[in-house]
Amino acid sequence: MKQREKNKLFKESLEKYGNEMQYLLLMEECAELSKECSKYIRGLINDKSNPTAVAEEIADVENMIEQLKWMLGDVWKVFIDLKKDEKLERLKTRLKEK
Numbered sequence: 001m002k003q004r005e006k007n008k009l010f011k012e013s014l015e016k017y018g019n020e021m022q023y024l025l026l027m028e029e030c031a032e033l034s035k036e037c038s039k040y041i042r043g044l045i046n047d048k049s050n051p052t053a054v055a056e057e058i059a060d061v062e063n064m065i066e067q068l069k070w071m072l073g074d075v076w077k078v079f080i081d082l083k084k085d086e087k088l089e090r091l092k093t094r095l096k097e098k
């Protein structure tokens with residue numbers, strides 16, 4: 001889906017359901033992803049080469065993260081990108097230590 005269409009959906013969802021509901025939905029989708037990851041690790045998913053349920057929940061979480069980033073605006077998107085880079089650099093350093 002094109003960004004313009006996504007932004008229209010984000011706006012409509014925000015207007016219809018409100019600010020707090022978007023945060024709540026992200027929380028719920030994170031919980032669902034967590035549950036599917038747990039089931040995957042515990043071997044409750046028969047075919048580990050086909051983690052469809054995990055992938056579907058990743059899609060839900062990413063959509064909600066996009067919604068919240070859109071709500072927060074461009075300044076916070078820049079902040080988030082900086083923090084992502086910082087945390088990846090920290091990981092790179094840790095991996096070199098071992």
Ligand SMILES: [Mg+2]
Pocket residue numbers: 029032056057060
């Ligand atoms: Mg879900």
